[in-house]
Each structure stands twice: as structure tokens, then as C-alpha cells.
Amino acid sequence: MKEHDMQITLSTTKKEKPQADQLEFGKQFTDHMFIMDYTQGQGWHDPRIVPYQPLSLEPSAMIFHYGQSVFEGLKAYATPEDEIILFRPEKNFQRLNSSNSRLCIPDVDVDFALKALKTLISVDKDWVPQAEGTSLYIRPFIIATEPYLGVSPSNKYQFIIIMSPVGSYYKEGIHPVKIAVESAFTRAVNGGTGEAKTGGNYASSLKAQEVSEKMGYAQVLWLDGVEKKYIEEVGSMNVFFKINGEIITPALNGSILPGITRDSIIELLKHWGLPVSERRISMEEVHEAYKLGHLEEAFGTGTAAVISPIGEFLWNGEEMLVQSGETGELSRKLYDTLTGVQTGKVADELNWTTKVEEKVTQ
């Protein structure tokens, strides 16, 4: 499929854009959206940009019953030179295909998807906010649309991209959160869907999150589903620890989401010549380090927050304070560097950003 196959129908009305200080995550959407259909035997077809509008689906559409869906999340940023850039967007579409494979959903063409995204951003380029800390959040997703109640892979899908201008994750500057180690609920287990970005993983996480919030904690730390011993993720983020100078993140084991921010941090730490390990790490090891005064920093990583410093862990009834509850030096340096590269304010030494062509191909 080629870019010129894409139909573009422009909206006749334009929505009012929210003020920079009124931006909320994922509640306001741009004027247009991208849609492409899949039909078994025909493949992906009819890529199009259309005015942002409701989806009309049969009540028997499989997405409503058997959860066959995948999604991605990435951001476009306005640079000081008024260019629009994306951060490693090909990684998102590659991961979308990994998720597709696990969920029995047909692959999309990564190059075509990226071109379609760039065209969509060009059409809605006035929606990329420019204020400090703001960005355009991009949500590609695929849903099973065949109207059939049999439990089997759908023979029809829609691939959709919607976009939402979002404010700074940290309205009052980066600050640490309190995390409760989860002992009752399980996020994922080997052989399950933990490494795929699919709705069921998030639905499954809501209950633990609800319980931890009632206890005054921002997120839960997920342990492995087998031994309830090894650290997997924190909330819907990957997690890093700095212990006695070594920076450690759980190795990808099939049940951990291969985060793009996670990967970027590993690359960046290597680029800086700092010791970084992807390995199994238990909560006991973290606790031992804490007792010895070696637990120097801890932080979550993801597209939304980029870096989310952890100021406290609650584990087995014990409150473990990290960095006296303050943001550590490494966390801050990683946050400043990554957000700097993402917004074109810091030199992109690892060649991670991609400029969006502003020519609308109509």
C-alpha cells in the first residue's frame, strides 16, 4: 500500500483548541483521525483520513466480547524551531506488530503506518501544542470488528489513529510517587499476554490500582506471577533501580512490556558509560540494598511520564524511603535529557527523532 492510496476528507468545521493550561490527558481530540480496514482475503485496505467521529459497530463485533485488541502510545513535539518531531515512532509500529502476533491480529506495514501517521499529524499540525511540557499524544489501535460470537480470531479489523493534545505530566515539576508492592493480584505470567500491549492487561490491572489508591499509593509494583518474588513492572511503566552505583531493570522475560522509554534509557546509560544491567531482581534484593543504604534511586519509565521517580515502597507493611523521598540526580538527568531530545532542545546524539513532513499529500 502506498501513501498516495490514502483518501483525505477534511473536516468542514474546526473544533476550538484548548488553552495550554487546560490540557488534560486523553480527553480532547484533534479534528481528524486515520482509519484503515482489514478483511480476510483482501488484507488491509481503504486507508483514509476522516473528520474525528464516532465508530459505528455491530453489537456482536468481537471487540465487545473477546478483547482482541492492541494499541500503542507515542507523542509528537513542537521544537523551538517550530518543527514537529516524533521520538522513535518506528519502534511503536514494530511493537504493534509484536502485539498483533500474540493476539492473532494481522501485521501492519510499519513504513506505511508511519507515513499515514505523519500525514495525519500534518493535517492536524495546528493541534501540536507548543507550551513547555506539552505534546500531542498519539494513540494507534487495532480492534476486531467481525460481527460473530464464536471464539476465534476475527476476520475483520480496523486500525485507527487518534490524537490528543496533552499538558505536562508534572504540572509542578518532576516529583516522586509512593508505590505499594502488590501481593494479591497478578499482572501477567509467562505464556500470557504480558509483553503485548493489549486491553486485557490493563483491564486486569484496575482492581489492584483501585486498592492501592485507597491506601494512599499512586501505583502498584507488580511481582512475577509464579513465585511472587521477582520485580516486573510498576503501574503501567517499566521500572529501574540504582543500587550501589549499578542501574538495574528487570530483563524482558515474556511477561514484561518491552517499553520504548525503557530501551532508550538503557541505550542512553550505555552511551554515558554507566553500568546498566537487564536482569532478574527480587524485592528481597531491593530490601537488602535498602537496609544497607545502597538503594540510591528508583523510577518508573513510560511514554506518559517519561521518568517517574519513586520516593517510597510499601512492602510487607514496611515503608522503604528512597532518596529521602526526593528526586535523585540520575532520575533528573535522564528526565531532562530524554524530554530535551524529544522536544528538540537537547542534541539528538543517538538519532532518535524523526521530523514530520509538513506537506499534506492531498
Add this chain to the structure above:
Amino acid sequence: MKEHDMQITLSTTKKEKPQADQLEFGKQFTDHMFIMDYTQGQGWHDPRIVPYQPLSLEPSAMIFHYGQSVFEGLKAYATPEDEIILFRPEKNFQRLNSSNSRLCIPDVDVDFALKALKTLISVDKDWVPQAEGTSLYIRPFIIATEPYLGVSPSNKYQFIIIMSPVGSYYKEGIHPVKIAVESAFTRAVNGGTGEAKTGGNYASSLKAQEVSEKMGYAQVLWLDGVEKKYIEEVGSMNVFFKINGEIITPALNGSILPGITRDSIIELLKHWGLPVSERRISMEEVHEAYKLGHLEEAFGTGTAAVISPIGEFLWNGEEMLVQSGETGELSRKLYDTLTGVQTGKVADELNWTTKVEEKVTQ
């Protein structure tokens, strides 16, 4: 909420009903559907029966992203006396609420849901097929509809019931299937969503099913996610074994769906005075029994097939034949009794069926 709060809008056109021999599972739907909305702060509201029609939802509706959904499956049957009966329908709505609790979805009123269902069936009573082995399959489901990309429980939901006339599961009489014991993929783990009827469990199962079908097996047998040793379910059914006279089914452990057919079979076996155990059972125990010639029968149980005899297990490369691949005496007796009770042809000694009032409350 009371039954008389329900608005009924009848369809002005009637679809043509399929012939009994052309009924396919879950592809054709009746003329009407039930919908009720939930809004945080207001509760469930606006219950209504409307012509069967597409759902219109924002592309940011949470169901498309984070899989917050639950569903049920049950059947209505026409009796030889031309009455319409349901089989333990209150159990389905009770289980819907158990699933709701796990998925952070608000409860529905079981009595009201049952009344709404009966009214819907009355409106579409001509759709209940009468031929031998046919029934009206009923699919209640709840989806998160808030247009918001934050990972949190939705503040809006829709509870919908759709209905589909279905043919006999066994077009050529009840017959055994071949089952491959799954070693790579995991259906569910303790602390996950295995005991809830939610989309993610089914999405997660598709890959293993695809692999086993390519190998010539109808379904997979799921082992526990921790030790990969103990038997949990088969395909999307519960599973029973008859070993040396004892009838065994895995005990409900948090990751196994509490099937209503499963429960009915346990009750029926007790009623008959047969030895039935709910307990942990490993694949090794089944294999040991097989080698000793004590593996007398095995069968899956669920709403669609009722009883699905198992004629062969593939485990660690070994093909284990059960009952020489034929349907066992107990499997057949359970099938005949349960389907007999469900269709009003066998005395309902355990008081399981409920008559649908035919008065349409308009």
C-alpha cells in the same frame, strides 16, 4: 429500577428468520436488543428495548483501549408444550456481578436484569427456534464507554443483551474431540482474571487455539500458570475426568471460570449418588490413570456444547486415547439429562428451569 421503567421501541421491519438447518452459532441476531446506561453518580439508567442496531461509540471509548468488559452466555429453549424456558438464568447474572467486581464495573440488579431479559425474549419470542437441538443463545455484556485514554475504571458503561438463534452444537450427534495439552501458553494465573468472564481471557487464548488447530486438535487443555502441572480448563470449557469410578473436576482456585454447566453437573452427580470430587488434579495423575487403564472418561462442559466428550489427549508427544475415542456412558447420560431438562423434555428434579412470561409489558 422497576420493570415498568423500561421503554420498548418495536422494530418497524422484521428480519427474515433463518431455517432451522441454516442456523449458525452467533451470526444471526433477533429483531431487538436490550440496552441500559450507567453514569457515575447516577447509577444504571434508561433501560430500553430497541430495534437491533449498531452501537455508536467515540474512538476514545475505553472498551477499544483497556478491555474493561464482561459478558455472559445462556440459552432459552422452546419446550414440547411451546413454552419458553431458561436454565438457571439467575446464576448468569450473579456471575456477571462477580466478573464486574474483578473488573471494577458497577453491579447490576440481578432481579431487574432477569426481568429485562424475559421481556426481551417475549418481544422476540418468535425467534426461539423449535427444532430438535436448537435454542436461542443469549449474550448479556457490559462495556466501558467513557471517552478517555487514562488507565482507570470508566465512569460510563453500557449493559446490552443480544440474542442469536443457534443450531445444534452436534449436527451429527454428540462425538468426542481431540485435545492437546498446552505447555507454552498460559490462560490464567492466581491473582489474574481467570475466574471472571472478561474479554482479555478469550483474546489471550486465541494463539494457543490457533497452534493446536494446525496440529489437528480441537482445543487445548490449560495447565496452571505457576507449575504448569495442574489441570485448569479445556478450551473455553470446564473439564471433568472419570478415573476408576471417581468423577473429578479441578477445584475453583481463582483462575478457573466457575461454570454454570460445571456446577449443574456436580449437583446432578450428587443427586444421582455418584462420587464427585472438586480437587486439584495434575496431568501426571491423569497419565498414571491412563497407563493403569483407569481413565474411563473425560469431557468438557459449557453452555454451547453442554458436554463435549474428549476422545484423546496429546501430552508430551504421547497420544492418550480415552474410551477408545468413543463417547462414554456417563458423558452421554449427563448430556441427555441436562439437554432434556433444558428443553423441558426431562423432569426438572433440581428446579433449574424458569418459564419466560409471555406477556409483553408495553
